[in-house]
Amino acid sequence: MDAPITGKRQVARGMFVIGMRAPEVAATVRAGQFVNLAWDSGPLLRRPFSVYRSDGDNIEIVLKAVGGGTEQLLAMEVGDRVSCLGPLGRGFRLAPGARSVVLISGGLGVAPMPLAARDAKAAGMRVTWVHGARTAAELCAESDGEKVVWATDDGSRGTAGTAVAAAPGADLVLACGPNRMLAAVAERWPDAQVAVETYMGCGTGVCLGCAVPLRRGGYDRACTEGPVYRAADIDWPALPSHLPYAVTA
Ligand SMILES: Cc1cc2nc3c(=O)[nH]c(=O)nc-3n(C[C@H](O)[C@H](O)[C@H](O)COP(=O)(O)OP(=O)(O)OC[C@H]3O[C@@H](n4cnc5c(N)ncnc54)[C@H](O)[C@@H]3O)c2cc1C
CATH class of the missing domain: 2.40.30.10 (Translation factors)
Structure with a gap:
């Protein structure tokens, strides 16, 4: 188009x-x-x-x-x-019956969160958004009225530390950000849904350039089966953690 x-x-x-x-x-x-x-x-x-x-x-x-x-x-x-x-790709799936959701984003991982907040509110959920960056200047602070918790590495705005550490529990956890951050989400909430970053080519499942290693063995395509996965299903040590989507500086 x-x-x-x-x-x-x-x-x-x-x-x-x-x-x-x-x-x-x-x-x-x-x-x-x-x-x-x-x-x-x-x-x-x-x-x-x-x-x-x-x-x-x-x-x-x-x-x-x-x-x-x-x-x-x-x-x-x-x-x-x-x-x-x-x-x-496949987006976040809002579990039926969930009454509260926490959205956790780091740096450019803010990208899917306004739509996640919109969809969760439309489904009647209570939304808390926890967003982190290195410093206050790097926080993308556009919110739509949901409860927001800020976190910065240097403490220049909100809680000092990571967004994962600052996040409360909820019926549903949705996260996006650097792969290292998402691996920490997976440890705390194995059933969280995470939007992962990979290299990508065609975006339509043909070129296999966006392989995501799975804990059960084998690979999925981020563009087709993902980019949203159940956190514990990904083989985090095998997924590159240095991609630029993660850049916060
Ligand atoms: C599903 C998905 C959603 C994304 N959403 C966003 C978003 O909302 N905002 C955003 O800023 N970025 C997002 N990215 C990452 C973004 O696509 C890359 O940063 C971009 O393609 C880099 O292009 P470039 O030509 O500027 O970089 P290049 O000049 O090609 O390369 C610069 C660096 O980017 C790396 N790179 C190149 N292509 C990709 C790629 N497709 N994915 C990851 N790294 C790549 C290279 O290895 C190199 O280190 C997303 C990636 C995926 C897979």
Whole structure:
């Protein structure tokens, strides 16, 4: 789908939200799903981004520049066009009967949380969002009225320490952030649902570039069976923990 850029705003140090008109994605996207973007003179492979918000015919993504593709995206102007494939992947599944949910995000892991909060509220759940970053300047602090707990490594805003340490329990735990953070979530809440980061190519299950190692053995494709998994199902030591989605500086 051809998607014109509709806006760009800064939400934290080095972190920007880009809006685009993508009615078909906006109409059906669920929290934790992503779009795979391409554009003229862009990289050979599409670049995957979680859908951050959707409103009417528009969706938003949130990103930092970590390489050539993200730098080009951030240099785009309103009216420039991208090719937007999506919504892709399996998002968070809101367990029937759950009355409370805690959303835990670190750095760019904020990306799926506004939609997760929206869907959980629509399902009648009590929502607490715990969001962490290295410093206050790196916290993306856009919330929609849910209870929020901030955590920073240096204590410059909210609790000093990690978002995982600051999180209360709940019927349902949904998390996104650096893989190291998600591994800590898995230790504390094996049944949590986590949106993982991997390298990715086609985004549609064909190229096998986004393999996720599983504890039961073998691999899944993050783009098709994921990117959301039950936390304890992932073989965390075998999953790279240094990917740029995790960048918070
Ligand atoms: C399902 C999913 C959702 C994502 N959502 C977001 C999001 O909401 N916001 C956001 O900022 N980023 C997100 N990412 C990561 C984002 O796709 C990569 O940061 C981006 O593709 C890097 O492109 P680049 O051209 O700027 O970097 P490159 O110049 O290609 O490389 C720079 C660095 O990025 C690494 N890299 C390249 N492609 C990927 C990739 N597909 N995934 C991970 N690392 C990669 C390279 O190894 C290198 O270290 C997501 C990734 C996945 C798989």
